[in-house]
Amino acid sequence: MHAAEIAEPYPIVLATTSALEAARLLAHEQRPGLVVIGADGSPVAVLPGSQVVRFLVPDYVQDDPALARVLGELPTEQIVQRLAQLSVAALLPSPAPELPVLRPDDSVVELAAVMARLRSPLAVVMDGRTIVGVVTAARLLRVVLGDAS
Amino acid sequence: MHAAEIAEPYPIVLATTSALEAARLLAHEQRPGLVVIGADGSPVAVLPGSQVVRFLVPDYVQDDPALARVLGELPTEQIVQRLAQLSVAALLPSPAPELPVLRPDDSVVELAAVMARLRSPLAVVMDGRTIVGVVTAARLLRVVLGDAS
Secondary structure (H helix, E strand, O other), X not given: OEHHHHOEXXXXXXOOOEHHXXXXXXXXXXXXXXXXXXXXXXXXXXXXXXXXXXXXXXXXXXOOHHHHHHHOOOOHHHHHHHHHHOEHHHHOOOOOOOOOXXXXXXXXXXXXXXXXXXXXXXXXXXEOOEEEEEEEHHHHHHHHHHHHO | OEHHHHOXXXXXXXXXXXXHHHHHXXXXXXXXXXXXXXXXXXXXXXXXXXXXXXXXXXXXXHOOHHHHHHHOOOOHHHHHHHHHHXXXXXXXXXXXXXXXXXXXXXXXXXHHHHHHHHOOOEEEEEEXXXXXXXXXXXXXXXXXXXXXX
């Protein structure tokens, strides 16, 4: 079986997409992360959910649990406004987690080896400059274990 | 809103659970990772999906894409046998990713701050020695964005 047969449709965002839209996608699609592409359509990075969560709290609170304890509830309106003003690019950690990119005819072994090496929750399958789909770790395990699972 | 109200039921495995069972859970539940607990019921770590994928390919292939290319298809039976002989503890990277543990009355801010700091796709909410549930990044985003999403 090849990467093209395993890849599934997946939510993809532009680096210029608003952070609010990305947060909503993550919230509703229940995915481990989003695939981020550049203006030319080429994959740039994985945006993990934990990285978006990071922007729910002010910088000065992130490293100080004591401050988080006294801050009380998060003002939703302020968060929505902040996320609406940021782009996905601004949410990416630096350096951004490398996104495994594979070819349609790559094997399951190649998919597994690259995802494992980059510790990525997902890989993108590209046919030239076109995204064929995405393979998550869960999907790959389902394919490999097959009837045995 | 407090951690106890946000936490959801979540698949949990013992460190002594077979790696095959953990792989099947990840495959079918479509989760970013599993919560691993010790014999005394206390949370030990997060087992990310990518870490299980790692065990689908022999060690010597993981760092060499050229080898992955020539290896051909994965023999499912061998993989199932290998995973059945390993424990979840053997799949954990060393050091294992730290699992954020929160209390039932912790706030959304505390949840977000800890998940962001540990870059964890999920957090466990414990009431003393009892697991109340798990909060994923997606769940937290849904709670915070609320009606705004």
